[in-house]
Amino acid sequence: MERLYNTIFIVDISQNPDESETVTSRIQQLIEDYGGIIKKLNRWGKRRLTYQIMKKSHGFYVEIEFTANSRLNIPNTLEAEYRINDRVLRHMTYIVDKKELIQREKNSGKIQRAEDRNNAAKAQSLDASKSPLPALELPVDPEKDNQSAKE
Amino acid sequence: MLQRKKRTCRFCEAGDLFIDFRDEKRLVRFLSEQGKIVPRRTSGNCNQHQRQLAQAIKRARHLAMIPYVSDIPR
Numbered sequence: 001m002e003r004l005y006n007t008i009f010i011v012d013i014s015q016n017p018d019e020s021e022t023v024t025s026r027i028q029q030l031i032e033d034y035g036g037i038i039k040k041l042n043r044w045g046k047r048r049l050t051y052q053i054m055k056k057s058h059g060f061y062v063e064i065e066f067t068a069n070s071r072l073n074i075p076n077t078l079e080a081e082y083r084i085n086d087r088v089l090r091h092m093t094y095i096v097d098k099k100e101l102i103q104r105e106k107n108s109g110k111i112q113r114a115e116d117r118n119n120a121a122k123a124q125s126l127d128a129s130k131s132p133l134p135a136l137e138l139p140v141d142p143e144k145d146n147q148s149a150k151e
Numbered sequence: 152m153l154q155r156k157k158r159t160c161r162f163c164e165a166g167d168l169f170i171d172f173r174d175e176k177r178l179v180r181f182l183s184e185q186g187k188i189v190p191r192r193t194s195g196n197c198n199q200h201q202r203q204l205a206q207a208i209k210r211a212r213h214l215a216m217i218p219y220v221s222d223i224p225r
Contacts, residue, residue: 008214010214010215047216049215050215050216050217050218051215051218051219053215059215061214090213090214090215092210092213092214094210097169099168099169100169100171102168102169103167103168103169103171106166106167106168
C-alpha cells in the first residue's frame with residue numbers, strides 16, 4: 001500500500017555546523033535508494049531544545065515527507081540509520097493521517113484568506129490615507145480662491 | 152448558586168480536524184504549569200479533540216518542543 005510518511009530528526013550541530021547537511025543528504029539518499037519518493041524537505045533550522053538531550057541544548061530540526069510502499073519498510077531502515085548515527089539526537093517517523101492533509105489544505109486556504117483580508121485592509125488604509133489628503137488640500141483651496149479673488 | 156460558564160471545545164469552534172504538534176504555542180495552552188496535560192473537564196475539549204491533542208502533545212514532547220516537566224518557579 002502506498003503511504004505518505006513524515007520523518008523528523010534533530011541533528012547535533014555543536015561540533016560541526018555542516019553536520020545537518022551531511023545527515024540530511026544521507027537520509028534523503030536512503031529513502032530514494034529504497035524506493036521512496038521525497039515530496040517535501042523542510043529545514044526548521046537551529047532551535048533551542050526545551051530539555052537537554054545528550055547534554056545538548058540546541059539542535060537542528062529537519063523534516064522530510066515522502067511516499068513509499070509500506071512493503072518497502074522504509075521506516076525500519078531509517079530507524080536503524082538514526083540509531084547508528086550518533087549525530088542524530090532525536091527522530092520520529094509517522095504515517096501522515098488523512099485528517100492532517102485535509103487540515104493542511106484548510107489552513108492554506110485560511111492563510112490565503114488572511115492574506116486577502118490583509119490586502120483588502122491595506123487597500124482600505126491606502127484609501128483612508130488618500131482621503132485625508134484631499135481634505136487637507138480642501139482648506140487650502142478656498143484661500144487660494146480668496147487670494148485669486150483678492151487679486 | 153454559582154453557575155460556571157459552560158466551556159466549549161475550542162477546536163470544534165475553530166473547525167479543526169487535526170491538531171498539529173508543530174505549533175507548540177497552541178499546545179502550551181493546554182498544559183498545566185508543571186507541563187501536565189489539562190483534563191477534559193477543565194479544558195472543555197470534546198473527546199475526539201482531547202485525544203488528538205494528547206497525541207500531539209506527546210509527539211511535541213518527544214521532539215523537545217515542549218517540556219515533559221517544568222518546575223514551578225518559587
